[in-house]
Amino acid sequence: QKEVEQDPGPLSVPEGAIVSLNCTYSNSAFQYFMWYRQYSRKGPELLMYTYSSGNKEDGRFTAQVDKSSKYISLFIRDSQPSDSATYLCAMRYTNAGKSTFGDGTTLTVKP
Amino acid sequence: EPEVTQTPSHQVTQMGQEVILRCVPISNHLYFYWYRQILGQKVEFLVSFYNNEISEKSEIFDDQFSVERPDGSNFTLKIRSTKLEDSAMYFCASSDGTGRLAFFGQGTRLTVV
Numbered sequence: 278q279k280e281v282e283q284d285p286g287p288l289s290v291p292e293g294a295i296v297s298l299n300c301t302y303s304n305s306a307f308q309y310f311m312w313y314r315q316y317s318r319k320g321p322e323l324l325m326y327t328y329s330s331g332n333k334e335d336g337r338f339t340a341q342v343d344k345s346s347k348y349i350s351l352f353i354r355d356s357q358p359s360d361s362a363t364y365l366c367a368m369r370y371t372n373a374g375k376s377t378f379g380d381g382t383t384l385t386v387k388p
Numbered sequence: 389e390p391e392v393t394q395t396p397s398h399q400v401t402q403m404g405q406e407v408i409l410r411c412v413p414i415s416n417h418l419y420f421y422w423y424r425q426i427l428g429q430k431v432e433f434l435v436s437f438y439n440n441e442i443s444e445k446s447e448i449f450d451d452q453f454s455v456e457r458p459d460g461s462n463f464t465l466k467i468r469s470t471k472l473e474d475s476a477m478y479f480c481a482s483s484d485g486t487g488r489l490a491f492f493g494q495g496t497r498l499t500v501v
Contacts, residue, residue, distance in 0.1 A: 311490075319494055319495070320492035326488050328487075365431065373487070376421075
C-alpha cells in the first residue's frame with residue numbers, strides 16, 4: 278500500500294465549477310499537510326499548508342484535513358482556466374522533515 | 389517574492405559522467421532539500437540538509453549522490469557516475485523550518501544519454 282494515495286484524475290470541469298481534490302494516507306504519524314500546484318515542467322508551488330486536523334481557507338481555496346479518516350481534500354471554488362495544472366498533495370511527519378507526495382491530479386478548467 | 393534559483397535549467401550528459409546541479413536557496417532559510425521527479429511520476433524525496441550536514445536521506449540517495457553547501461549561499465547535488473535512470477527533473481527546495489515558508493526551485497532537467 279502506498280503511503281499517500283491521490284485520486285488519479287485527470288479531471289475536466291467547466292469554468293466556475295467547484296473542484297474537489299482528495300488524498301488518503303496510511304501513516305497516522307503525518308502531522309503536516311500541504312497542497313501544491315505544478316505547471317508542466319515547473320517546480321511545485323505551495324498553495325495550502327495545514328497542521329493537524331481542521332479546515333483552512335485562502336481565497337477560493339479550502340483545505341480540509343480529517344486525521345481520523347486519514348483523508349485530506351482541497352476545494353477550489355469558482356474555478357478559472359488559470360487553475361488548470363497538476364495538483365499535488367504532500368505530507369510530513371515533522372515541520373522541517375521530508376515531504377511525501379501523492380502522484381498528482383491533473384485539472385483542466387474549460388472556459 | 390523570494391525564490392529558489394536552480395542552474396542549469398537543462399543538462400544533457402553521457403552515461404558515466406559526473407554532474408553537479410546547483411541551487412541558491414532563499415537567504416534566511418536553514419533547511420535545504422533535493423527532490424526528483426521522473427517524467428510522469430511523482431515527486432520523490434532525495435535528501436535534506438541542515439546545519440551543514442545531511443539530516444535525512446532516502447534509499448534513492450546512494451553512494452553515487454552527494455550534497456554540499458560550499459560557500460554559505462549555494463547548495464549542490466553531485467551525481468558521480470550518471471545512469472540512464474537518473475534522467476529526471478531535480479528540484480531544490482528550502483524552508484525556514486515552519487513549513488509555511490517552503491519554496492521549490494524551477495528545477496533542472498537532467499537527461500542522461
